[in-house]
Amino acid sequence: MSPVIELHDVRKTYPGPVEVLHGIDLTVERDEQVAILGPSGSGKSTLLNLIGILDRPTSGTLVVGGQDIAALTDRRLAGLRAATIGFVFQQFFLLDYRTALDNVADGLLYTATPLRERRRRAAEVLDRVGLGSRFGHRPAQLSGGERQRVAIARALVGRPALVLADEPTGALDTANGAAVLKLLSELHDDGTTLIVITHDPSVAAAMDREIHIRDGRIHPEPT
Amino acid sequence: MRSSRLAAADLVRVSLLGIGARKLRAALSVLGIAIGIAAIVCVLGISQSSAAGLQHELDRLGTNLLTVQPGQSLTGDQSTLPLSAEQTLTNGPYVQQVSGIAPVSGTVVRNKRIGSIITGGISIKAARPNLPSVLRGEVAQGVFLNAATSNYPVTVLGAVAARRLGVTTLRPDTAVRVGGKTFTVVGVLAPIELAPDVDRSALIGFAEAERAFRIDGSAATVYLRTDPEHVGEAAKTLAAAADPAHPDLVSVSQPSAALSARLAAKKTFNSLFFGLGAVAVLVGAIGIANVMVISVLERRSEIGLRRALGATRGHIGGQFIGESLALALLGGLAGCALGTLVTVGYAHYKHWEAVIPATVLPLGLAGALLIGTVAGLYPAARAARLSPTQALAR
Numbered sequence: 288m289s290p291v292i293e294l295h296d297v298r299k300t301y302p303g304p305v306e307v308l309h310g311i312d313l314t315v316e317r318d319e320q321v322a323i324l325g326p327s328g329s330g331k332s333t334l335l336n337l338i339g340i341l342d343r344p345t346s347g348t349l350v351v352g353g354q355d356i357a358a359l360t361d362r363r364l365a366g367l368r369a370a371t372i373g374f375v376f377q378q379f380f381l382l383d384y385r386t387a388l389d390n391v392a393d394g395l396l397y398t399a400t401p402l403r404e405r406r407r408r409a410a411e412v413l414d415r416v417g418l419g420s421r422f423g424h425r426p427a428q429l430s431g432g433e434r435q436r437v438a439i440a441r442a443l444v445g446r447p448a449l450v451l452a453d454e455p456t457g458a459l460d461t462a463n464g465a466a467v468l469k470l471l472s473e474l475h476d477d478g479t480t481l482i483v484i485t486h487d488p489s490v491a492a493a494m495d496r497e498i499h500i501r502d503g504r505i506h507p508e509p510t
Numbered sequence: 511m512r513s514s515r516l517a518a519a520d521l522v523r524v525s526l527l528g529i530g531a532r533k534l535r536a537a538l539s540v541l542g543i544a545i546g547i548a549a550i551v552c553v554l555g556i557s558q559s560s561a562a563g564l565q566h567e568l569d570r571l572g573t574n575l576l577t578v579q580p581g582q583s584l585t586g587d588q589s590t591l592p593l594s595a596e597q598t599l600t601n602g603p604y605v606q607q608v609s610g611i612a613p614v615s616g617t618v619v620r621n622k623r624i625g626s627i628i629t630g631g632i633s634i635k636a637a638r639p640n641l642p643s644v645l646r647g648e649v650a651q652g653v654f655l656n657a658a659t660s661n662y663p664v665t666v667l668g669a670v671a672a673r674r675l676g677v678t679t680l681r682p683d684t685a686v687r688v689g690g691k692t693f694t695v696v697g698v699l700a701p702i703e704l705a706p707d708v709d710r711s712a713l714i715g716f717a718e719a720e721r722a723f724r725i726d727g728s729a730a731t732v733y734l735r736t737d738p739e740h741v742g743e744a745a746k747t748l749a750a751a752a753d754p755a756h757p758d759l760v761s762v763s764q765p766s767a768a769l770s771a772r773l774a775a776k777k778t779f780n781s782l783f784f785g786l787g788a789v790a791v792l793v794g795a796i797g798i799a800n801v802m803v804i805s806v807l808e809r810r811s812e813i814g815l816r817r818a819l820g821a822t823r824g825h826i827g828g829q830f831i832g833e834s835l836a837l838a839l840l841g842g843l844a845g846c847a848l849g850t851l852v853t854v855g856y857a858h859y860k861h862w863e864a865v866i867p868a869t870v871l872p873l874g875l876a877g878a879l880l881i882g883t884v885a886g887l888y889p890a891a892r893a894a895r896l897s898p899t900q901a902l903a904r
Contacts, residue, residue: 341818341898362822365514369820376902380815384531396524397820399515441819 289353290314291449291480292338297347299333307333309503310347317448320472320481322491325500332453334500335484339372339451340364352448369397373442375471377454379434381426387413387437388422394441405444412440416470432463439470443479450474452483456490468493514820521825525832528805529840536837539801542794543841543881544848547874549787551849555866556856563862564773571646571704573766574606574741578732578752581761589759593728595752602751604737604744609644610729611708612636614719616689618712620675624687630674634688635711636719637666644733645702651680652697659696660715663688663722666697668709688712689723704765705733794841795881802834802889806896813893814901827894834886835879842878846871 292315299308307330315321325331336342337349340356349356352371356364373394381390391409392402400408413419416436426434435455442450452471456464472493474481483494491497499506516524529536578599580589592598600608614634639656642649653659654666665688667677675686677695684695693714702708719725732752736744741764749760806813813826821829850866857864 336899339818341902362513362824365817365820365822365825368818369514372818374815374818376815378811380811380902382531382812382815384527394819396520397514397516397816397822397825399517401517402520402523 290316290350291319291352292482293348293350294337294344295348297337297344297349299330299337299342300345306345307503308337308344311500311503311505313498313505315449315480315482317480318478320495321483322494322497323482323484323500324486324488324491324497326486329500330503331484331486331500333503335451335453338449338482339374340368365397369445371448373445373447373450375435375439375442375450375452375455377457379426379438379458381434381437381441383426385425386422387418387424387426387429390426390437391440391444394444398445408444409440412444413437415443416440430463431459432466435459435463435467436470439467443474447479449480449482452481454485454487455483456485456487464490514822514825516821516825516828521828521832524829525836528809528829528833529836532805535801536840539797540794540837540841540844542797543791543838543878544794544844546787546790546792546794547842547845547878548848548852549790550784551846551866551870551874552852552856553783553787554870555849555853555864558865558867559853559857559862560860561773562865563857563860564769566863567703568766568769568773571766571769572735572738573764573770574736574738575645575704575765576734576736576741576745576748577705577763577765578734578748579761579763580730581759589756591728591730591732591760592753592755593726596729596732598751598754599732599734599748602734602744603747604740605734605748606737607640607644607735608732609638609641609734610732611638611641611711611713612716612719612725612728612730614689614714614723614725616723618671618675618689619687621685621687630671631710632671632674633707633711634719634723635708635713636716636725637708637713638716638729641708641713641733642699642702644735645705645708647702647705647708648700650698650700652695654697654699655713655715661717661721662715663691663693663718664696664714665693666699666713667695668699668711668713669701670709671712672698686712688714691722703769791877791881795838795885798834798837798841798882799885799888801837802830802886803892805833806830806889806893809893810896810901813896814898814903817898817901823894826896827890830890830893831883831886834889835882838878838882838885839875842875845878846874849874 294311294313297308297311298306300306323331337344340351352367354367388406388409391413392405395405413422416439418433418436456467459467468490471481483490485491580591596608596610599605614636616634618632618634642654677684680695685692686695716727720727745762748762749757752760816826853866854864
């Protein structure tokens, strides 16, 4: 089976010009749980945007889900995101005016799944993350930990090959952070590949593999 | 591998949800368009309704009434119609009905104790019994003169005359002083649109007028109903028929011409108010564009999230165009409803039949949709152009 993501000599330059990533080589296999660790300014957010195909590399090869993204149109990229990647953000990004159930169901909005089916699967996943009694609640009526669990459910509802979490515990207290981390690592049992981007070593320690990034380069060891 | 897809029903749902989440703002932002479209619907509806009311009135009164009166001679003297004029006009071409009135000198007062100087502008006229039928006038109370009562001192008052004399309810003993003699009031006429001078008169029979006031029995004003298809031809021959010796001293007029002219004026477009409505709609469109631009700025993270969930640029643009369209459509519907309501209310108040041209409401909605598209284009393009990484950036 092909790896979930492969990066070969990936570089990213922003207008300036400022090169933020200086040639990244990285392969993540199916079922792996990987932490990408680095201080702020290290280029890890840029790396997240590339792995999540929210942005294209300036040069180098990026293969996601077996597809070389250089060959894909923006429309195909959006389709690949919808089908392959589930995002979990530090700020949750839930829609305030939608119920928990609809927020999760929206994870399938751009996959041409009928509304009834979206809701049914959303209910299933919300049950699985332990929010079976919170379907009708709006984000404002939920605690921070609950909101992040709704966001995780939204990332999972499309059964993506890859879940990409950006500082998932960054906005939570220790207890809620630990619960969210536990939930994420349970995904492993379902065979979901997980990449967590963090600056917190204790989060990284919960993963199978740690990748350290500093000044736009991958370092074999923590520096 | 499949491209990202968003079902049409979901696009509509997503667009409407954005509005539902900000109801007050949506309501305020559609106000401009609603008022503008309501104004346009009102302008068209009320002018059409009033034209229809006038048309209805014209149909009831008929345009085939002609008036034959003595004109002025070259020297400016008032001429008179020959004694036989009424008779010869009856035989004129296309003439269907003839009636006449003749002025009688004297004043009309309520009773003896009121001096004859206070005339109240009421004149005495001798009238033929068929006058209401020719003028399509209605008798409001009592009866009109007939062949028998024309021989006695009885009178029928015009609507204005009755009001000025204070005759509100008829009793068997209701009487007024006509030319210094007591006349019993047997009837009161409703207002007659085509002959306002009759409204200000006390009408008495020709026979009584000849006996009591010594008039010669000829009509000074002859009213004719002609064949409606040949009013113009009839009008041309009537002067000669009335006075074969001096046709140039006879004036023939069509009292309904003034009403017809008013009708034509109503039908011309009320462009000033229409223009004001258009300006209101334009301001409304700018309002919607404004609100949409703000909405795009506020919802950056929602846009970023949707892109992360797999939305294409087109889906994002479509969502914001859809919101703008839905807002404009809401405004259009509210405007059409409000405009219709005002038109119906005003027409009811004026006793017209409410008429809203069939094309106005669909045109109003189509205009609203066009405005929605135009107003939404720029904000939607901004939303679509926003890169997902920028939209998600903290």
